[in-house]
Amino acid sequence: MKIKKAFILLNGSEPSVFPNLSEYDIVCAIDGAYNHFEKNNIFPDLVTGDFDSINTIPNTVEVVNTPDQNYTDFDKALLILKERGYFHIDVYGGSGKEHDHFLGNISTAIQWKNTLKITFFDDFGTYFFIEKSFEINNIKNRTISLIPLPTATNISTKGLKYALKNEDLMFGERIGTRNKASENTVEISFETGNLLIYISNK
Structure with missing residues (x-):
C-alpha cells in the first residue's frame, strides 16, 4: 500500500x-x-x-x-x-x-x-524523534545531535565520532549535541524515553 x-x-x-x-x-x-x-x-x-x-x-x-x-x-x-x-x-x-x-x-x-x-x-538541518532502533545512511562528516526529552536511557551508537555505549542522557544534565558522523552509516539504539535527532544539512 x-x-x-x-x-x-x-x-x-x-x-x-x-x-x-x-x-x-x-x-x-x-x-x-x-x-x-x-x-x-x-x-x-x-x-x-x-x-x-x-x-x-x-x-x-x-x-x-x-x-x-x-x-x-x-x-x-x-x-x-x-x-x-x-x-x-x-x-x-x-x-x-x-x-x-x-x-x-x-x-x-x-x-x-x-x-x-x-x-x-x-x-540548517533536519530533526525528528527516532524509534528505539535507528539507522541512517549517506551522512558522513555531518553534524548529529542527540537530544533527550527529557530522558533517554541505555543509548548505544555506531558510526559517530564520539560513541555512546549503554549510556543515559537527560535534558538539563547531559545531552549529546554537536557529534559528528565518522562513517557513512550511523546506527543508534536506546531503551526508554524520547530521543530527538538533529542532522545538519552539510
Whole structure:
C-alpha cells in the first residue's frame, strides 16, 4: 500500500528552498503560513488553523477553521491529516521567529511520535524523534545531535565520532549535541524515553 505523504508549512521562518511539492499527496498551510504561499503564488490543498495570523482566508482551496484554543494549530492539523490517512508528515517552518512556537511544535511532535512519522526541515538541518532502533545512511562528516526529552536511557551508537555505549542522557544534565558522523552509516539504539535527532544539512 502506498504511504500517503503530507507537507505542512507552519508559521515560523519560511524555508529559502521548498521541496518538490508535487511529490506530496497533500500540501497544507497552517494559519499565517498561508501568507507565504499567497505571496509566492503557491496554492496549497488545505488551509487550517484558528486564523488569528492569516492575512486573507482563501476561497479557492479547502479551508478548515479549528478555533479550539485548548490545542495548537499544528496539533489540530495533525489530527485532521491522521483522520484522512496521512501518517508521513514533512514539516517546514517549524522553527525560527518566536521560540515558544518552536518549543510547542517539539512538544506536539512528542505526543504524536508513536502514531505519525513527523520530520522537521529548515535551512540548517533536519530533526525528528527516532524509534528505539535507528539507522541512517549517506551522512558522513555531518553534524548529529542527540537530544533527550527529557530522558533517554541505555543509548548505544555506531558510526559517530564520539560513541555512546549503554549510556543515559537527560535534558538539563547531559545531552549529546554537536557529534559528528565518522562513517557513512550511523546506527543508534536506546531503551526508554524520547530521543530527538538533529542532522545538519552539510
